[in-house]
Amino acid sequence: MTLLKRGPSRRRVLQTGLAGIIATGVAPAIFTRGAWAQEFCNNPTGDTVTFGLNLPLTGAYAEEGADEQKAYELAVQHLNGEGDGGLLPMLKPSALKGNGILGKKVAFVTSDSQTKADVARAGATRMIERDGAIMVTGGSSSAEAIAVQGLCQEMGVIFMAGLTHSNDTTGKDKRRYGFRHFFNAYQSGVGLAPVLAQEYGTDRRAYHLTADYTWGWTQEESIKNATEALGWQTVQAVRTPLGAADFSQYLTPILNSGADVLILNHYGTDMVNSLTQAVQFGMRDRQANGKDFQIVTPLISELMAKGAGESVKGIFGTSNWHWNLQDAGTQAFTKSFGAKYGSPPSQAAHTAYVQALLYADAVERAGTFYPPAVIAALEGFEFDGMGNGPTLYRAEDHQCIKNVLVVQGNESPTSEFDVLNIVQEIPREDVAYDPAMFGGDLGPAEPVPMCA
């Protein structure tokens, strides 16, 4: 080892080391002094205000991400007074003026979150630190939403969650700076279970396939609790990795498991693949325990139903919203979105659009972009006209409480978009729950953390 011992090293090492340490210690003072003379993160000083759109443009939920992006572009147009105004006149009560937010024109920056929590966080950080985003929104995975929500709390930037259905987002992992308009897995379970009991009876044996992350876990738990309360039994719950392309290895064991219902806790392309493959396996033509074998997809959207095509016919699930609702808000939004993009909006697009409007409205009501004031304006806000009926932004957990739709795959679609039928609209009183049920702690709004 000590073949070539070389000269007295200590002094040189100390000298160089010390120089390095001093340079490291002094440099921050030089570069950062006086750089941040604002009282909260990204206080907009010019005549524009920037939204940060964090969207999965690649990965298992890419299709939802693309639809969300369209919705945000539409929302920004409408907020700036361009286009037909969309839902702007529908929001009641509303402080929106159609001239931007507090007179500032709305701009946006985007980032591809790749349906991965790590990447989503890096993207959100970039939009906050480099592009000066005042608010971050979007995402269509709960893992992303929870990761970004935590980051936004650290940075002092409001996060308006896009499509996230896990109970944890406004439960165990809720944050003061995070808000969710979308419904959650618990509400899906409570809404869906009575319909399942009515259609399939109360002595079923269920087999779950579950996407292996926070959303899948909580949905599996919620559906299990709701169906077991009806008298159903749970045979087994198997976790599948997010983004798996081939589910056959998980589907084969179901046939001999003694189950007569398959519950797919999947979303996006995962759901399209698992549902299509399950139907190709002939599951829906089978008999088990003397009953017809059934498949249930607790959370489903028109994008996925479209992707699954024939396979989705007759299958039950729940949705946050559907473009075929008959209220004025839904019709206005569907018309506006359809006129621009030539297709009806998905529930992901709807929740994204509404979140952008709600944030803008809260800022107008607060009269400032100061996050704690905006948070106070959103907490406990009761509104109507957004297509979901009367809705409450609960102050205790930042969860919107509104009606939940039970939907069924359309047996005889009249167009390529007419793939889901609304079976029932569950009133919001029935799906409300105690905010303390899932634990968690919002944390404080003040002092406002200061992003770098």
Add this chain to the structure above:
Amino acid sequence: MGVMSRKDLLLFLGFTVTVLAMPIWLQPFGAAYPDLLQRFMIFGIFAVGFNILFGLTGYLSFGHAAFFGVGSYAAVWSFKLLSLDAIPAMLFAIVVSGAFALAIGYVSLRRSGIYFSILTLAFAQMSYNLAYSVLTPITNGETGLQLTLSDPRHLDAAIGQAAGGQPIPTLLGQSLGGFAGFYFCAGFLILAFFIAQRITGSPFGMMLKGIKSNQTRMNYTGFNTKPYTLAAFVISGMYAGLAGALLAVTDPLAGAERMQWTASGEVVLMTILGGAGTLVGPVIGAWLIKYFENIFSAINEGMLHRFFDFLPDGVDSAFVAVTRKFVGEGWFLTLGLVFVLIVVFLPGGIMEGVRRIAGLFSRSRRAPTVPGQAVRQPQPAE
């Protein structure tokens, strides 16, 4: 002959100045924001460490992301259980990843060449799957491990420190967000670089290079090469653990994706792109890849339209349509092209290009008097 030759000292000082001045000289490139700068530092450390193994001994590990991920998880657990201070977290991360590297290295180093690569890849993929779906109580799976208000944090509790609000890592009470975090990481990159430089020049480093050029001959002359390769493997695993811990310090979330084989491949790319076996090369490679990943991937159509605004109308959209494929989601395409070009034309990486240019200059200046200026032969990347 002093401890550092003049050349080494200049290289070290130049490197230090370049790193510390990054917030200034990266401004025109749109990359001078803290998060990306922190990533530059962190992945720089990762690549420097990887180069100690690959560049010096020639052992190509395809599973280094495992140590990186283990470092992250260890650091986050230290934040959760011990203290929000960065120092225990980093020590813990380095120790844990070092031990992990020792275990994996002990088994993998029984083979060399492609078998070694496959073994490390297999171990890393196992670690990834463990983190992703088996050890979810420890890793929280796909959702990622995060700090919460209710974490015990025994050390902090013992000295009566109750953090108000969302817990974030600190250094002796100082917040490590933003530029403070950057300088914290930069200090470590400089330190890591210094240590790597010392290792490269030391007898131990010589031995590693000897192993790279001909391990059989080393064995015949009576050296037992195994302890050396294992030491290099562990050191480089600890570097990866340090980098992983720093990533958790600047952003306290540990996800399983950072252990995936793509992440292991990325550090190999970084090292080869910059120049395996050189000191600065891997760092440059890391910076380049992170720059592509963060800046190119964020360019959208609107930005392209503004960029090509000076062109006439039709031409403008044509240019946008073509370049669109290479930015945004298509950034991998650009990176791939750059990688192919570099490997084909500069097998020694970017550093070989630098050397060729430098050689050109020095030859043209000194050619009349000094014929046959010794240009160092580039090490082929294996």
